[in-house]
Amino acid sequence: MNENFLTSTRKLFLYYKSLGDKAIAQVNDQQINWRPNEVSNSIALIVPHLSGNMISRFTDFLTSDGEKPWRNREEEFEKAFSTKSEMLVAWENGWRVLLDALANLKGPDLDKVVFIRNEGHTVLDALQRQLAHYPHHVGQIVYLAKMLKEREWQSLSIPKGESASYNAEKFSEDKGMRHFTDKA
Template identity: 55%
Template structure:
């Protein structure tokens, strides 16, 4: 039951990010506000790198793989297209979901390692359930800032709570 709930929560955040990507063009995924925060492309590279490192051989090797180039995840590639970014995004998510689909409830009490630190599998998963939505929130926020008045709401639009609740209550 936990693993199915975990997957559904993650997929909800994946969908929010993808609805944001759909509203943006190649240039916008590289836009950065003042102060040098990460742009959407960088956030995607980081999330994918994390997913690939953590979920490749999840139960048998340390989650921080020696081949991971974490610092490079935070370097922009201004020539990369949104389509290329989506390929990076999907590679990470495919690795994560393929691993999750092999896990059994009995695996939740096993120990895995992240940077040599032991974690119960359930704790390692919860750690990622905090990490990925944190970054999806950044993606959505950046998208919303860029689109301004042209932003298409990903949830209940401002001022629409009453109508939404009435529709839910009526089963429509």
């Protein structure tokens, strides 16, 4: 059961990374810094926060507090990137640290206790905490990119108005019902 949870968790993190990848791919250098108002964040501010959080939480994941003394969370929301390519380096670095840490986890690790800001969490709870946090910010990135692209936006799921045709195609496939563990 624990191995199934870890497999599912890896798939979910990769899914949310892919949504972010596809949204970021649709915007340019100028658009990454756009924000709808002064209290909102741009894509170029959300990415350093995500990356900083991932690197802090998942560096030495099982052996040190997830809030590293070298992390400056406040700066993550102040220091935007000027180019998309610079931003993508940070994006990929954060995800690499997270995914590498996940790859090294084994089922029995889920019951171990890790600390975040000196508060103990089981590894399972810590992973679920981040599975709530990261998709929240990826959703912000997707929404900002969608606002910026307007009619040029390329849907990341079933495009508006196409649910019926999508479902008709899926249910007409001659594969029978797919098992829930099959790859989508």
